[in-house]
Amino acid sequence: MxxxxxxxxxxxxxxxxxxxxxxxxxxxxxxxxxxxxxxxxxxxxxxxxxxxxxxxxxxxxxxxxxxxxxxxxxxxxxxxxxxxxxxxxxxxxxxxxxxxxxxxxxxxxxxxxxxxxxxxxxxxxxxxxxxxxxxxxxxxxxxxxxxxxxxxxxxxSFGPLFHVGNFLRTPWRRGRRLVDENGRPYKAADIEKNDFYLAFPEGTSDEEKDQMAASLVVIRLDPDQLHLPPHLEGYDAHGILAYSRICTHAGCAITLYRAPLFQPDEPRPALVCPCHYSTFDPATGGTVTFGPAGRDLPLLPVYVDSSGYLRAKGNFDGPVGPSWWGVRLWNAQP
Ligand code: FES
Structure with missing residues (x-):
């Protein structure tokens, strides 16, 4: 003392x-x-x-x-x-x-x-x-x-001063297959309408699977339902869309998919975060239609290979995870 x-x-x-x-x-x-x-x-x-x-x-x-x-x-x-x-x-x-x-x-x-x-x-x-x-x-x-x-x-680092790479890094890169929790690769034919699927990058460890940047929710819409903005054209594979599973509000997992619909109350399918009910429209590029999230859900570009497997075309269109000051200035990094 x-x-x-x-x-x-x-x-x-x-x-x-x-x-x-x-x-x-x-x-x-x-x-x-x-x-x-x-x-x-x-x-x-x-x-x-x-x-x-x-x-x-x-x-x-x-x-x-x-x-x-x-x-x-x-x-x-x-x-x-x-x-x-x-x-x-x-x-x-x-x-x-x-x-x-x-x-x-x-x-x-x-x-x-x-x-x-x-x-x-x-x-x-x-x-x-x-x-x-x-x-x-x-x-x-x-x-x-x-x-x-x-x-x-x-x-x-929450502001635009420092570029903190760790916040932006994801394991996704071109050619990486989408697999389920047991490591089984998804085929495009596995993805059915009105259902949604959890996916991870192939070859990642259990520890990496826990990383927020890695996980996806995968859904299928009719291609003629899609209204993706020009910068996201080609991100879907015949109506299959792979969104980040992490809510852009405070980082909870997206665990609700509003489909099938109860007409005429719900006009379109939606991905919903149960924490504060941020709601994202998958047909328009994950735009926020309700709730406190301040930016769209990041979308991973995917394609179907010659054997019918789903693979990433590259990285997300934006940073994964909750929002912070200056988050819109950077892109996700492989
Ligand atoms: S964390 Fe998803 S709505 Fe708040």
Whole structure:
């Protein structure tokens, strides 16, 4: 507890300590005068510098480390080190640079204005051992600033600033067959109207199947029911459509298919997310017809090979998963 208090006083001394004044006579000081300790100051400066470097490392790994296999452990290590160095710097300040003494005295019955003056003097006089006050102040501000930036960095990737490849990567690429949960490849003839099917990329592990980017809902519509927008022309295979199973609102799985219809209440088939009832029209490219989803359901282009199997023609037409700031700026990546 007293260490924590020392650390807080240390930080206060560094940040709000004023310019060195002419030393007070010993008998009028509240805090005993102790000699400067330049070696400890150097250690503090070094630790604050290391804290800044570690926080900067976090930001760089986050921004450019998409291809690193150990990106997550590296991020954790960098942030952990930044906090460790900052804590170590404050501990050195508390132990080696701020005079400490324990005085037992009763609480005064009421606050009185003189107390503030006493605290200001305490902070002021506690800093008299510092010889490189400005440098230390800069070091502390630098460490605090880079650490604050590092903490804010992950939020920035929701905006258009960082291109975070992991959010956009999917295992789909041209020629990959669509398989069911047991790995059995789908043939076009397996897909019947008024039913819907769960599909995954062939050859993916169970772990990859759990990845949100991988799974599909596959349905069949009459080709003359289709009104796909021009940029999605050719995405269906004779009326077979393969949509991402992940709702573009908050990422729940699409588990409801409104077909067959109950005429005349429901005019067209629809894919529905049970979480908040976002409803997507598969005939028009997964457009949102109801609910809170803010963008269309991504569509995977498919074709039927010479043996009748369903295969992907490429990747989705847009990013898979829940929406975030700037999501419309990028495309899904294989
Ligand atoms: S997550 Fe699908 S509607 Fe909210």
């Amino acid at each position: 007293s260490r924590a208090r020392n650390a807080i006083v240390s930080a206060l001394v560094l940040l709000v300590g004023r310019r060195r004044r002419r030393p007070k006579p010993e008998e009028t000081r509240l805090v005993p005068a102790l000699p400067p300790n330049p070696a400890a100051e150097l250690v503090v400066l070094a630790l604050l510098g290391l804290c800044s470097l570690a926080a900067l490392g976090f930001i760089l790994i986050y921004a450019f480390g998409d291809s690193l296999s150990a990106e997550t452990p590296l991020l954790g290590t960098a942030l952990g080190l930044a906090f460790l160095f900052l804590a170590a710097a404050l501990i050195v300040v508390g132990l080696k640079l701020v005079p400490t003494e324990e005085l037992a005295e009763e609480y005064p019955p009421h606050e009185h204005p003189g107390e503030q003056q006493v605290i200001a003097e305490l902070v002021d006089e506690s800093g008299t051992r510092f010889t490189r006050r400005r440098l230390l102040k800069l070091g502390l501000l630098g460490a605090g600033g880079t650490l604050g930036l590092a903490i804010l960095t992950p939020a920035v």
